[in-house]
Amino acid sequence: MTENYQLVIEKEKGRLDKVIAEKIKDLSRTKIKELVNDKNILVNNKAEKVSYKVQAGDLIDITVPPAKPLSLEAQNLNLDIVYEDADVIVVNKPQGMVVHPSAGHPDHTLVNGLLYHTHELADSPEGFRPGIVHRIDKDTSGLLMVAKNDKARESLEKQLAEKINKREYLAIVHGNFETKNGVIDAPIGRNPNNRKQMAVNTKGKAAVTHFTVLEQFKDYSLVKCVLETGRTHQIRVHMKYIGHPLAGDPLYGPKKTLTGHGQFLHAETLGFYQPSTHKWLEFSAPLPAIFEKQLENLRRETKH
Secondary structure, eight states: OOEEEEEEOSSOOEEHHHHHHHHOTTSOHHHHHHHHHTTOEEETTEEOOTTOEEOTTOEEEEEEOOOOOOOOOOOOOOOEEEEEOSSEEEEEEOTTOOSSOOSSOOSSSHHHHHHHHOSOOOOOTTSSOTTBSOOOOTTOEEEEEEESSHHHHHHHHHHHHTTOSEEEEEEEEESOOSSSEEEEEOOEEEOTTOTTOEEEOTTSBOOEEEEEEEEEOSSEEEEEEEESSOOTTHHHHHHHHTTOOBTTOTTTSOSSOOOSSSOOEEEEEEEEEOTTTOOEEEEEOOOOHHHHHHHHHHHHHHHO
């Protein structure tokens, strides 16, 4: 569905993309640039560049065309399948892989790889998430459970809702701790000041993270985080909230941090009841090489 906006500039001044982003929170600067390039943004009925300096009295017309439908293509991505039976697949997702297609990531996602691996995946209400019952971020590595049929999807989603799954993560975070264990019980919602971020927000959904400090280094710590709920960016938001943002996190962490390919966060352990037999299944995935190497460096630096 096409969306149309019209802005009458009264006294604002500045770059075209900046003024529009401040006025229309649903449009990112990247999206605005795309619309300008496609001549879907006109100033006084004329196409301008994003760098155009807006003046009082300008009339800005914005047309946002409907998103292009996502096509699901099977791609051989050499997925690391940890376990598979008639109902479920457990896959170890590498860091850097997106879970399902989206406007910014149309292919080479976990779903594309799953479609190549099998024709048996549970239907998805959205259509572009077959088999997916939960997600981990692009730059988070580790274990995901995938449903191969609708019965399995319903069972796994119910287990998630009833908080009877086991989901344990390892993370390198900034700073040291005075206590070994803790529970972060703080609701998470969209950050009103940054649409790309989530934040602890009283209007958000309930979110609970349990953490245990496993090792402490100079300026950093290795922690185990256990999810009771599964909100978007939950561990990243919660650890920042208590003053220990994840190392390497480009969205929530400080600029001076450990070099890598995003946050050092790994979904190490996953446990759930098999949808048909109701037998408890539990799996673990080793740390990625870059994560293990960073721990070795921190241990070496701490000794010195």
